[in-house]
Amino acid sequence: MCQSLIQGGCVHSLSQGRCVNSLIQGRFVMLYPIFLFNFISLILGQQQFQQQPQQQSQQQGQPGPALVDETTRWSRCRPTNQTIYDFQVENLNGTYQDLNSYRGQVLLIVNVATFCAYTQQYTDFNPILQQNSQYGMSILAFPCNQFYLQEPAENHEILNGLRYVRPGNGWIPHQNLDIFGKIDVNGDNQHPLYEFLKDSCPPTTNRIGKREELMYDSIKTTDITWNFEKFLIDRQGRPRFRFHPTNWVHGQSVMQFIRPLLNESGGQQQQQQGGSFYQPQMQGQGQQQGQGQFRRQS
Ligand SMILES: *[C@@H]1O[C@H](CO)[C@@H](O)[C@H](O)[C@H]1NC(C)=O
Ligand SMILES: *[C@@H]1O[C@H](CO)[C@@H](O)[C@H](O)[C@H]1NC(C)=O
């Protein structure tokens, strides 16, 4: 049991003290072989460390993809006749909501976790929305516990976790940042919204992750790779682009894709929420973002 707690990522730091106590009070003698084993592993690990210092230190850092910026990791979604407006999601308070209520807006859909190294991306969400919500943009965040158990809270605890722990310092979401109830984004109980998104948008990497860090079955090639993967939805509810968690740069890289979509028409519904059209103030970003095909790091 302690072993499984220790493997549980964030749970790790909370429970480790308790585990160690129970180890000391309990069957120290029985656990002696485990200590011996760990000691041997330590020595072996040390040797490995000397052979591949860089890789080893990265692996010891944290689970999931390394904290780097990889702006080439994105894909273009295939045309589809379905839209995200066909789906319903649960709010944090247990009521349900039709995504239909976001008609006409540009949406960034992101699976989040409070106790992830990438949780720092939360602090970029509010500034982006302060600049762009007036043009009809929202961010929809779906907490998910499937990546190394980094979202262990109950739905009613999640906002407090964000406010007081990570990002902390009294953080509260912008009014256009909607945080929903926890869902599965991968595996046998995946939410239908995510099934649709993953079917429409090719994966941005061929490396999903390490088996022991992925808390679900079955693992598929189209899976969400980690917390803070993103889908960009246009004003007509169609998925347009998918972004790897590392493709962010404080939102700058994804904003290059969002700006042209803010300028697009939302069809008949555009008056509803679209508001005034977006006037690009920035440099003329090239529209030719490559072929949008499956790309990967060399
Ligand atoms: C969308 O609907 C049209 C007309 O019904 C059909 O011809 C087309 O194949 C459909 N496209 C997809 C991607 O399903
Ligand atoms: C539940 O949350 C939703 C979304 O924040 C809100 O619109 C709704 O009024 C809430 N319902 C209750 C009963 O608190």
Ligand SMILES: *[C@@H]1O[C@H](CO)[C@@H](O)[C@H](O)[C@H]1NC(C)=O
């Ligand atoms: C955005 O729309 C305005 C008004 O229709 C147009 O003048 C401008 O060229 C558009 N910009 C982009 C990047 O599409």
